[in-house]
Amino acid sequence: MLEFTLRRLAATIPVLLGILLIAFVVLYLIPGDPAQTIAGPRADAATLARIADEMGLDQPVHQRFLSYLKRISRGDLGGSVVSGKPVLESVIEKLPYTLKLAALAMTFSIVLGILAGIISAITQGRWLDRICTVFSVTGISIPVFLSGLVFLYVFAVRLKWFPSSGFAAEDSLLPFILPAFTLGIRSAAFLARIVRSSMIEVLNQDFIRTARAKGLSPARILFRHGLVNALIPVITVIGLDLSSYLNGSVIVETIFDLPGIGRFAMDAILQRDYPVIQGIVLLGALVFIMVNLAVDLLYAWINPKIRDEMLGRLAR
Amino acid sequence: MKRILFSTAFVCVMVMAANLLLSTPAETNPSSFRGVFSGYLSSEPSNLDPARGVDVNEASIQAKVFDGLVRYDEKMRLVGNLAESWTVSPDGKELVFKLKQNVFFHDGQALTSSDVVFSLDRILDPTVGSPRTWVLEKVEGATERMRGESDRVAGITAVDDYTVSIKLSAPFAPFLCLLSMPACYILPSGSASAISDRSFFEKPFGTGPFKITERVRDSHIRLAANAAYHGTRARLARMDIRIIPENMKAEMEFESGNLDMLQLYPANYERFKSDPDFAARITDVPSLNVFYIGFNNQTAPFDDVRVRRALNMLVDREKIIKAVYQGRAVSANGSIPPGISGYTEGSNGLEYNPEEGRRLLKEAGYSKDRPLTFDLYQRSSQSAFEITRLLQGELKKHGVVINLKPMEWSALKDAVSKGEAPAFYMSWFGDYPDGENFLFPVFHSSNWGSGGNRARFKNEEIDRMIEDSVKIQDADRRSEAYSRINRKIAEHAPWIYLWHASESYLTSKKVSNMDFSPMFFCDNALTLTVKE
Numbered sequence: 040m041l042e043f044t045l046r047r048l049a050a051t052i053p054v055l056l057g058i059l060l061i062a063f064v065v066l067y068l069i070p071g072d073p074a075q076t077i078a079g080p081r082a083d084a085a086t087l088a089r090i091a092d093e094m095g096l097d098q099p100v101h102q103r104f105l106s107y108l109k110r111i112s113r114g115d116l117g118g119s120v121v122s123g124k125p126v127l128e129s130v131i132e133k134l135p136y137t138l139k140l141a142a143l144a145m146t147f148s149i150v151l152g153i154l155a156g157i158i159s160a161i162t163q164g165r166w167l168d169r170i171c172t173v174f175s176v177t178g179i180s181i182p183v184f185l186s187g188l189v190f191l192y193v194f195a196v197r198l199k200w201f202p203s204s205g206f207a208a209e210d211s212l213l214p215f216i217l218p219a220f221t222l223g224i225r226s227a228a229f230l231a232r233i234v235r236s237s238m239i240e241v242l243n244q245d246f247i248r249t250a251r252a253k254g255l256s257p258a259r260i261l262f263r264h265g266l267v268n269a270l271i272p273v274i275t276v277i278g279l280d281l282s283s284y285l286n287g288s289v290i291v292e293t294i295f296d297l298p299g300i301g302r303f304a305m306d307a308i309l310q311r312d313y314p315v316i317q318g319i320v321l322l323g324a325l326v327f328i329m330v331n332l333a334v335d336l337l338y339a340w341i342n343p344k345i346r347d348e349m350l351g352r353l354a355r
Numbered sequence: 356m357k358r359i360l361f362s363t364a365f366v367c368v369m370v371m372a373a374n375l376l377l378s379t380p381a382e383t384n385p386s387s388f389r390g391v392f393s394g395y396l397s398s399e400p401s402n403l404d405p406a407r408g409v410d411v412n413e414a415s416i417q418a419k420v421f422d423g424l425v426r427y428d429e430k431m432r433l434v435g436n437l438a439e440s441w442t443v444s445p446d447g448k449e450l451v452f453k454l455k456q457n458v459f460f461h462d463g464q465a466l467t468s469s470d471v472v473f474s475l476d477r478i479l480d481p482t483v484g485s486p487r488t489w490v491l492e493k494v495e496g497a498t499e500r501m502r503g504e505s506d507r508v509a510g511i512t513a514v515d516d517y518t519v520s521i522k523l524s525a526p527f528a529p530f531l532c533l534l535s536m537p538a539c540y541i542l543p544s545g546s547a548s549a550i551s552d553r554s555f556f557e558k559p560f561g562t563g564p565f566k567i568t569e570r571v572r573d574s575h576i577r578l579a580a581n582a583a584y585h586g587t588r589a590r591l592a593r594m595d596i597r598i599i600p601e602n603m604k605a606e607m608e609f610e611s612g613n614l615d616m617l618q619l620y621p622a623n624y625e626r627f628k629s630d631p632d633f634a635a636r637i638t639d640v641p642s643l644n645v646f647y648i649g650f651n652n653q654t655a656p657f658d659d660v661r662v663r664r665a666l667n668m669l670v671d672r673e674k675i676i677k678a679v680y681q682g683r684a685v686s687a688n689g690s691i692p693p694g695i696s697g698y699t700e701g702s703n704g705l706e707y708n709p710e711e712g713r714r715l716l717k718e719a720g721y722s723k724d725r726p727l728t729f730d731l732y733q734r735s736s737q738s739a740f741e742i743t744r745l746l747q748g749e750l751k752k753h754g755v756v757i758n759l760k761p762m763e764w765s766a767l768k769d770a771v772s773k774g775e776a777p778a779f780y781m782s783w784f785g786d787y788p789d790g791e792n793f794l795f796p797v798f799h800s801s802n803w804g805s806g807g808n809r810a811r812f813k814n815e816e817i818d819r820m821i822e823d824s825v826k827i828q829d830a831d832r833r834s835e836a837y838s839r840i841n842r843k844i845a846e847h848a849p850w851i852y853l854w855h856a857s858e859s860y861l862t863s864k865k866v867s868n869m870d871f872s873p874m875f876f877c878d879n880a881l882t883l884t885v886k887e
Contacts, residue, residue: 071765075772075805078486079409080783081796082772083806086486093484121401123553132572188603196611203611204604206575206597293601298573302600306399306573311765 047335051328055321059111060104062320066313067100073120073311094120094313111321117314119307126318129303133287136205137299139215140222140291141284147223148230148280153273155227156234157266163239171231178228187221187294204296218295222288226280233276237269270341278334285330286323388580388592390885392866393615395599395608399573404556405540406478406485411784411876414537416596418877419578421540421561422585424452424471424519425531429870429882431694431788433531436586437466437541437562447526447828454517458585460543461560468513473544475511475521476500482551487538493527526826528833532787537877564589564879573598590868590884615866615885619859621679621741627861628681636864639683639857640871643785645690645793648731648746648851649810651777656727661719663848667705668712669753675745676854683859687852689841690783690793694873696830697790697837703845705852713753721754728756732776735761742853743780772805781809782856788874790837795821798844812849 074090075082091097095106110117116126159171194217195203205214241247242265250260287301300319307315339346400413408417424438435441438452458466478485479500491497496509510522523530533539540561542550549555558567562585565578578594599605602620609617619627619637627633648666650657657663672686685693688703721727731747733739740761747757757778762770770776785792796807799821803811817840824836845852862869865886870878 069766070769071763072769072772075768076765077407077409077484078805081489081802081807082486083489083802084804086484086488087805089481090484090486119401122556124557129572191604191607196607199611203608203613204597204599206595294604296574296597296599296604298571298598302573306401309763309765310401 043339044332044336047332051332054328055324056108058324059108059317059321062317063100063104063107066311066316069311071311072096073313076310076312077121107317116318116321119312119315121310121312126315129315130300130318130322133298133300133303136292136297137285137287137301139212140219140288140297140299141281143212143215143219144222144226144284145277145281147220148226149277150227151223152227152230153234153266155231156273157238157261159231159235160238160242161261163235168235171235175228175231178224179232181225183221183225183288184290184294186224187218187291190217190221191294205298206296214295215297218288218291218297221294222284222291226276230273230276233272234269237272238265241265241269267341271338274334274337274341278330282327282330285326286319387582388589390591390865390887391593391595392591392880392883392885393595393597393613395597395605395614395616397598397600397602397605397618399598400576402556403559404550404553405474405537405542406483406487408537409486415876415878416567416576416578417537417540418563418879419565419594420559420563420567421537421542422458422563422879423535423537423539423541424454425535426879427535427788427872427874427877429872429878431872431874433535437471441531443531443828447528447826448523450521450523450530451514452519452521454519455585456517458562459583460545460562461566461581461583462543462546464543464545466541466543466562467516468519469516470541470544471519472507472511472513473547474542475539476508477542477550478538479508485538487536490533490536490538493523493525493530495522495524497524526828528825528828528830529787529789529791532789532792535877536786564881565594587881589879589881591880594880609861609863612863615863616869617861619861620738621681622737624681624683624859633861636862637859638862638869638871639859640875641685641692641694641855641873642858643692643695643788643792643873644782645687645692645855646684646742646780646782646853647687647690648853649771649776649779649781650849650851651774651811652813652847652849653774653811654777656719656729657777659719660847661715662721662727663851664705665712665715665719666750666755667848667851668708668715669750669755670746670851670853671707671749672854673707675742675749678745679741680854680856684854684856687854689845689852690797690850691790691837691841692785692793692855695785695788695790695793696834697793697841699838699841703842703852705845705848709753716754723754726754726756728758729777730758730760732760732762732767732770732779734764734767734780739780746780768805771809774804774811779809783807785873790834790841791821791825794837794840794844795825798849810849812844812847814844814847817844817847 073094074087074096077090078086095103118125155171155175159168162168191203194200201217202214247260247264250264287299287304289301289305292299292301304319307319396412396415398412400416402408402413403416405417405421408414422436424436425433426436428434437454437458439455441450441452443450454468460466475491477483478487478491479497481501481503488501494508494510496505499505500508512520514520542561546555558570560566564581564584566581567576568579569577575595575597580589580592599608605614605617606623608614628637650663652658676682676684676686688701691697716727731743733743743759747759750757771779783793783797796802798808798812798817800808800813800818802808820840820843824833824840827833827836867884868882870882
């Protein structure tokens with residue numbers, strides 16, 4: 040298992056390099072010049088040239104990429120060209136907001152999604168299943184910016200149950216509940232569909248009939264035999280959602296005033312703040328890779344068959 | 356079941372870790388100050404460094420934390436701030452400032468002339484890389500300092516602890532106005548090392564009426580009144596300035612009573628104006644700006660003055676102002692907005708005159724079979740589309756075909772600076788209330804391209820007229836000279852002059868005495884009061 044993990048980790052290096060290269064080339068290709076953001080509306084040619092020189096923008100692109108790689112291999116993500124603040128420091132400052140939001144959103148998503156999925160599966164075709172289906176289709180279809188604004192208006196502005204922004208109470212979890220619900224409800228809806236179909240498939244298999252025949256309690260059949268076997272596709276979806284939450288959710292962070300990674304990235308893109316964009320892309324890629332790895336390991340843990348396959352492949 | 360427990364535990368740990376990282380210290384306020392003002396900015400002020408700030412959001416925070424030698428008060432009069440008094444030599448080349456004594460920075464350091472010399476020198480210091488070097492480029496020795504040939508600016512000297520002399524290489528009458536700009540705010544030279552590694556600007560301090568007590572980037576900046584302020588002290592105890600990028604969100608927050616002011620846009624102006632409860636609390640502020648369609652004056656079809664003049668005459672400005680701004684703008688007859696030196700009412704010969712416009716176009720060789728067709732570059736924002744679609748429709752009636760090219764802001768600036776855009780919808784906002792600010796940067800050939808002269812307008816006579824005008828010390832005569840230049844440039848019609856728009860603000864019932872001068876972004880909130 041350790042060897043598997045190490046190999047998977049080693050395999051991430053070319054993936055990271057590829058992502059960095061793509062990000063670098065895209066930044067190089069899009070129009071807009073960070074020197075102009077820094078220099079403002081009265082930027083004479085000399086000032087622009089000086090700033091470009093300072094940022095190394097006048098060097099050829101491959102040289103810039105190489106010196107960038109050299110820098111990050113030392114663990115130095117560089118500093119924002121606009122504010123001068125180290126990228127890593129800014130990310131660490133913003134991470135708590137994104138983590139909190141991601142954690143709460145995942146909680147909503149997992150609890151609501153799996154519950155609704157199981158209910159749907161065991162009441163298949165009956166009215167409770169239909170209600171769950173209507174809710175989950177609605178949840179999937181409504182875009183986050185709309186549901187976010189509706190929740191904000193109803194629960195924060197009208198009913199005043201929750202603060203309308205992350206500013207109102209920095210130390211509590213309260214301002215995170217509405218945004219997390221907005222994010223979570225959407226993936227809960229998606230998850231419910233997957234849990235439902237996966238559960239129905241598993242519950243129709245022979246070993247479940249065998250378990251029933253053995254006289255096991257319905258709860259034990261459902262959770263110990265049914266749910267665990269239905270979890271594989273569910274974990275994949277959870278992993279994907281978690282990685283995207285950890286990379287920040289621009290729309291939700293904007294609507295609910297949370298100073299997280301998503302808004303930070305968006306501002307950097309608009310200002311063409313290259314070091315910040317690259318730093319966030321790198322960290323984002325790392326998060327994706329790590330979560331994927333965790334998901335793979337989780338598969339192996341849940342399903343010994345997969346573990347054996349993995350180890351067998353390694354042995355070959 | 357174990358797995359579900361595991362994931363729940365994982366989530367709990369993440370939440371706890373996040374909570375630990377998020378705690379912030381509480382802040383107390385001095386008791387003689389009253390009320391808390393809740394304001395907002397549309398984006399995080401990325402730079403609170405006076406030498407590096409370039410936008411209004413940055414300026415509005417800097418103005419409350421720092422002081423300059425001089426400033427504009429709410430009646431737009433230039434008054435002393437850190438300078439108690441000043442004299443200008445008869446030839447206009449030397450300014451001597453007497454500083455106030457007993458002025459202290461927020462950390463207790465006393466202000467002396469060395470802080471002034473240090474702060475002004477920084478702007479020209481090549482290692483700082485300030486985008487605002489132009490503010491002091493007329494100072495003696497500025498070029499040598501910028502090139503790194505000298506380690507100080509020869510023209511800026513401390514005569515004694517409380518006297519500073521600034522020598523100019525040539526007379527430049529608007530210089531005092533430039534000194535009021537945020538770029539020239541004074542920093543504590545005692546914190547030089549933190550200033551040079553930029554860590555100082557995370558929570559910078561100056562001598563201003565407010566101190567930054569808390570700052571969470573992309574969330575808020577909290578300012579508390581400075582009890583040791585050297586001038587008339589602020590009335591407020593605190594200002595909470597939040598960062599709210601979404602207009603709709605700001606509107607919601609205002610209506611929930613969480614904000615004390617709201618900037619209005621054409622899209623929501625009507626709604627608030629028609630509600631008597633709100634209408635009385637709306638202030639329209641004529642601001643220092645000009646909106647225009649710039650032409651690339653060097654390339655076809657806009658290298659032909661007849662085409663440029665014709666397009667000016669084909670635009671019915673009043674109609675668009677009525678439709679989009681509900682009348683809160685005045686037609687532009689030049690680049691200089693009303694309220695500052697150089698503005699004069701009256702005709703510039705480019706008013707709406709479709710017959711003459713069509714005649715000129717015909718003379719330039721355009722007809723129904725060969726219509727004038729061009730790309731109009733613009734920002735891809737709702738507010739820009741509102742204008743450009745109307746223009747497109749209006750001009751189509753006269754046989755002119757406009758293709759709109761919406762672009763993201765950075766890309767647009769790039770295309771315009773490089774001269775790739777044949778025509779573009781943009782605006783110019785003043786940094787200081789002097790007509791020079793609407794002539795030299797936008798039409799002098801030395802500012803070609805990104806320097807502000809985006810229209811690539813080049814005319815030696817105009818260049819010389821601008822250079823001569825800034826040497827005139829007498830304010831009235833200088834204003835007349837600006838006015839003549841403004842008219843002269845209009846003859847060449849380098850832009851379609853559109854309008855000078857007002858900005859509109861809605862304030863909460865608790866707020867009074869808010870500074871709504873055109874230079875309000877540099878307001879230090881001394882008069883502002885908020886009922887508790």
